[in-house]
Amino acid sequence: MQPATTATINNQSNYRQTSVPAPVRISTLSPQEQDVRYDAIGAKHGAPAFRPGQNIEDAVCYNCRHTGHLASRCPQPRFTHKHGTQAPSSPLSPRPHAPDQPTNLACHSSCEDSLDGSKIQCAVVAAQVSGLGDIDAFPDSGSRVTVLSSAVTKSAKILPWTKSPLLVVGGGVVLPSGALCVRISVGAISGVVEAAVLKDNALPLILGEDWFQAACAELHVKPPHPTEIHDPRRGITVLCSEKVLPRMANAVLLQGSALSRFHGQPYTTDGLQTEPLASDEKPPWKLLHNVDINEFPALQTSSTALLDISQELNATQEPVEPALLKACLGPQLSPKERNDILGVLQDHIAVFASSSRDLGLYEGVEHEINLLPGSKPYGRQPYRHTLEDRNFIETETAALLEKGIIVPSTGPWAFPVVVVSRENKKRLCVNYIPLNRMTESVVQPLPRADDIMDDIAGCSLFAALDLKFAYWQIRLRPTDQPKTAFVTHMGTFQWTRMPFGLKNAPATFQRAMNLIFSHMKSRHSKCGVRTYLDDVLAFATTFPEIIDLLDEVLALLRQSGLKVSLEKCRFGMASITFLGFVLSARGKQPDPQRVEAMLRIPKPQTTKELWSWLQTANFYRRFIPGFSKTATPLQALVRTGIFTWSAECESSFQSIRRALISSPILGHFIDAAPTTVTTDASSVAVGAVLSQSQDNRETVIEYASRSLTKEEKQQHSNVWE
Structure with a gap:
């Protein structure tokens, strides 16, 4: 017989908040959503909610119940709210002063009353939920919030969850996937609440304390009599029926916390049958770490229920698919190294955005x-759009409103929107050209790609992270929000977060990244972190170094409040794509995907198309020997302004395409290696090759070339070289 202790999380337990919820930013919602939120607040407190613009004399204090001021400015002593279900005798009667009462484990007075072998009996009542229909509801006076399962809210418009995470029995916490303002009616008893939406919760609807307050109802539990929901004001009583559910855990509450670090994959069995705690002491029991308190019978498998520990491993976020995590890891890593990286990622799992609604916010910038002196507000009517584009604009605007990224605007500014189609995808863009012309420039240099590639010379392990909706994680100064207003056929809206397309947006974001990683950029070049806007690159020469770097980078991002897109991240890679290049210990080469995209571009038909193609090819000119000489016919065609595609232009166009396909891997520059510069010149351009002797072989570091000016063409060839 081996000493053992067991503790499980009951998936049917009540939920309560860990701390005072953060205030809901009602001003960021649409007018319709604001009305629903204000109605819910008023129903919860039994008095109309105070709205912006309303006369303060009409406001009702939720503390003393008098008019003329708000609870935040109430001169009377603060009353604490009793967490029971006893409704006030009058909607405007003073609240009783009573200490907080502990919440119950279930909707019954005690756990022992509800346990019967491997089953648990719960009170259930038919409820009608606005917009969702009839749902089985489980009244729970111990739950401070009403909970809806995501399985019954798939067709509803879910709002962002802006309050604190919820604490479940056992010490774990869970972050709701959203909130939903609904009216819940149980017979003739009705109340409006803001329910928390939990992903795949076992119970479709839990009626929490907030609903009983909003409905001014009481929960009467007097076993063996049926559970009742009673409205004392109108004398209405609704009887609950009993529903038998599989028991998910023993009636033992162990005080503890969720796991802080996990290596490996979650493990599930066919079910666990637990035995009563063999102790003579009365509950609650407190277990000390590594202390034997008694001997227990061996656990035996049964078919009661699955024990799923994924919520305890990741209580504040939706579980991340293990396959997705593994796809982000370097294929050359050993099993132990993969587990080590997965352990670090699990430690900082909250930094990864769980959905498109999971937006971060950096408060440091x-x-x-x-605006330049003399600038005036710019306002225009919306552009005309096709019916398909109008529907797209409506969908995108509604999504931005739901996330709180935009709010309705009433200012004098209004910039029209355009719908841009690219690669069978549409994007909503705002024409901020007039605003950018009247905006003062900010000097914030962006890092040079060639400097970053020089810094990683000699490194063999890399990790790259990409932020989720990067610009939207930076707050826009409130006084400047009206200047970003854009107009659609639906109305005018302004941004609360930094949008794309603003003149100094890249400078602001780069400044934020420099502040976050300022102390890490001073490390030696063989191990460190470099950032370019929303791209973060960590590089090292050994595996322990990359593990330490990754742990520090994720910790800094989490502390700063930023969210990362996991599907775009790569960890422990021997080669990695960064800023359009594939970087490895051998050197650098063009990104094959970008080269392939360039090869798909058809032959230019206008001077503008040719100029655009040349600019793209110029990005990889360091990989093409004699680029300037090869591109001379195309550059001459651009300068003339008259598009006449000649045989020379065709030959130049095809030569550059072939050079991109066969571009070599350029080595990293090593200070101590012997260096050679080979030059060449012609009547139209000059060129050079920088190479080094590395590992007893000649390695090309970079190709350089440029066209000669009109004056330089008159000089002697000796001067050219």
Whole structure:
């Protein structure tokens, strides 16, 4: 017989908040959503909610119940709210002063009353939920919030969850996937609440304390009599029926916390049958770490229920698919190295965005729009769009409103929107050209790609992270928000976060990244972190170094409040794509995907198309020997302004395409290696090759070339070289 202790999380337990919820930013919602939120607040407190613009004399204090001021400015002593289900005798009667009462484990007075072998009996009542229909509801006076399962809210418009995470029995916490303002009616008893939406919760609807307050109802539990929901004001009583559910855990509550670090994959069995705690002491029991308190019978498998520990491993976020995590890891890593990286990722799993609604926010920087002297507001009517584009604009605007990224605007600014189609995808863009012309420039240099590639010379392990909706994680200064207003056929809206397309947006974001990683950029070049806007690159020469770097980078991102897109991240890679290049210990080469995209571009038909293609090819000119000489016919065609595609232009066009396909891997520059510069010149351009002797062989570091000016063409060839 081996000493053992067991503790499980009951998936049917009540939920309560860990701390005072953060205030809901009602001003960021649409007018319709604001009405629903205000109605829910008023129903919860039994008095109309105070709205912006309303006369303060009409406000009702939720503390003393008098008019003329708000609870935050109430001169009377603060009353604490009793967490029971006893409704006030009158909607405007003073609240009783009573200490907080502990919440119950279930909707019954005690756990022992509800346990019967491997089953648990719960009170259930038919409820009608606005917009969702009839749902089985489980009244729970111990739950401070009403909970809806995501399985019954798939067709509803879910709002972002802006309050604190919820604490479940056992010490774990869970972050709701959203909130839903609904009216819940049980017979003739009705109340409006803001329910928390939990992903795949076992119970479709849990009626929490907030609903009983909003409905001014009481929960009467007097076993063996049926559970009742009673409205004392109108004398209405609704009887609950009993529903038998599989028991998910023993009636033993162990005080503890969720796991802080996990290596490996979650493990599930066919079910666990637990035995009562063999102790003479009365509950609650407190277990000390590694202390034997008694001997227990061996656990035996049964068919009661699955024990799923994924919520305890990742209580504040939706579980991340293990396959997705593994796809982000370097294929050359050993099993132990993969587990080590997965352990670090699990430690910082909250930094990865769980959905498109999971937006981060960095408080260290605000984007400012400082106008040039004499600038005046710019307002225009919306552009006309096709019916398909109008529907797209409506969908995108509704999504931005739901996330709180935009709010309705009533200012004098209004920039029209355009719908841009690219690669069978549509994007909603705002024409901020007039605003950018009247905005003062900010000097914030961006890192040079060639400097970053020089820094990683000699490194063999890399990790790359990409932020989720990067610009939207920077707050826009409130006084500048009206300047970003855009107009659609639905109305005018302004941004609360930094949008794309603003003149100084890249400078603001780069400044934020420099502040976050300032102390890490001073490390030696063989091990460190470099950032370019929303791209973060960590590089090292040994596996322990990359593990330490990754742990520090994720910790800094988590502390700063930023969210990362996991599907775009790569960890422990021997080669990695960064800023359009594939970087490895051998050197650098063009990104094959970008080269392939360039090869798909058809032959230019206008001077503008040719100029655009040349600019793209120029990005990889360091990989093409004699680029300037090869591109001379095309550059001459651009300068003339008259598009006449000649045989020389065709030959130049095809030569550059072939050079991109066969571009070599350029080595990293090593300070101590012997270096050679080979030059060449012609009547139209000059070129050079920088090479080094590395590992007893000649390695090309970079190709360089440029065209000669009109004056330089008159000089002697000796001067050219």
